[in-house]
Amino acid sequence: MSKTVLITGASSGIGEATAKYFLEKGWNVAATMRSRRKAGDWTNQKGLICPSLDVTAPETIESAIRETLEHFGSIDVLVNNAGYALMGPLEGVTPQQLNHQFQTNFFGLVSTIQIVLPVLRQQGKGKIINVASIGGRLAFPLASSYHATKWAVDGLSESLRYELRRFNIQVKIIEPGGIKTNFINHGTDWATHPAYTDMVNQVKGFSERMNDSLPSPEGVAKAIYRAANDRSGKLRYSPHGEAYLLAHAILPDKLWRSLIANVMLGKTK
Ligand SMILES: NC(=O)c1ccc[n+]([C@@H]2O[C@H](COP(=O)([O-])OP(=O)(O)OC[C@H]3O[C@@H](n4cnc5c(N)ncnc54)[C@H](OP(=O)(O)O)[C@@H]3O)[C@@H](O)[C@H]2O)c1
Numbered sequence: 001m002s003k004t005v006l007i008t009g010a011s012s013g014i015g016e017a018t019a020k021y022f023l024e025k026g027w028n029v030a031a032t033m034r035s036r037r038k039a040g041d042w043t044n045q046k047g048l049i050c051p052s053l054d055v056t057a058p059e060t061i062e063s064a065i066r067e068t069l070e071h072f073g074s075i076d077v078l079v080n081n082a083g084y085a086l087m088g089p090l091e092g093v094t095p096q097q098l099n100h101q102f103q104t105n106f107f108g109l110v111s112t113i114q115i116v117l118p119v120l121r122q123q124g125k126g127k128i129i130n131v132a133s134i135g136g137r138l139a140f141p142l143a144s145s146y147h148a149t150k151w152a153v154d155g156l157s158e159s160l161r162y163e164l165r166r167f168n169i170q171v172k173i174i175e176p177g178g179i180k181t182n183f184i185n186h187g188t189d190w191a192t193h194p195a196y197t198d199m200v201n202q203v204k205g206f207s208e209r210m211n212d213s214l215p216s217p218e219g220v221a222k223a224i225y226r227a228a229n230d231r232s233g234k235l236r237y238s239p240h241g242e243a244y245l246l247a248h249a250i251l252p253d254k255l256w257r258s259l260i261a262n263v264m265l266g267k268t269k
Contacts, residue, residue: 002028003028005027005030013183015081015082032050049068051068058111078113080129082104085146087142088193089142092192098145101145109153129227137154137175158171172228172230172236175245176220180216190204202266219240
């Protein structure tokens, strides 16, 4: 019998690529998205449903899980992928912006886990795969709010794996490096402040230029699939992120800091 994966934020980028990859591998896929209107032609396939799910609206999480169970009978793997980045200087971040960033990237992920857990416990098995980021282990300029959410996801995941082991439920963290998706051009909210305008422009320009040379999301989809099938206790998978994590770990902080500042901030550092 085919296994079932439920993915949040499958309307584009990593979520969409993951849904397609699991489908290709013969899994049942609940490719959830905020708006079903965003479901592209690729969603008209056997073995795939597209329930509406907004991670900030718990009633939609409940109904998407109900729909998935009615359709496929089980949820073997939950992929918490939905997210976006709030960028810009902390001094310019409004409480509403910060609240929405945490409601989506952190509290939305927590709600989804809490709502799916009784199902996984009853099944006696399951896997929770949280898409964090290399930005949950190291930090780049003008992204303090985003990093805070991903560090929170990372810490939550590492702790959670201990309490869920007794129920045969594994927790995995996916920490991608930079990936070419809608993330940088459309998925980013920018905070502004007049004291940092030059720096914001510099980082915006750098991100937009860099976006074209980034790898496509298929490599991340494959890593998520590997994690879904990996019975070992391995916690972290870093598709396209290993080199950054290694450099961050082995370079003296002074060297790392000046490297990042030179590359990303240029003359505004
Ligand atoms: N791209 C990168 O460089 C990179 C690197 C490391 C980690 N990540 C992480 O990877 C994940 C996916 O990002 P991506 O790169 O694939 O970007 P993306 O193409 O912008 O996809 C983000 C997805 O999240 C969805 N989403 C946003 N808010 C949501 C909400 N409240 N409820 C449900 N879905 C919501 C979006 O839905 P809509 O279409 O409705 O907006 C979209 O489907 C994110 O968690 C991101 O932090 C990305």
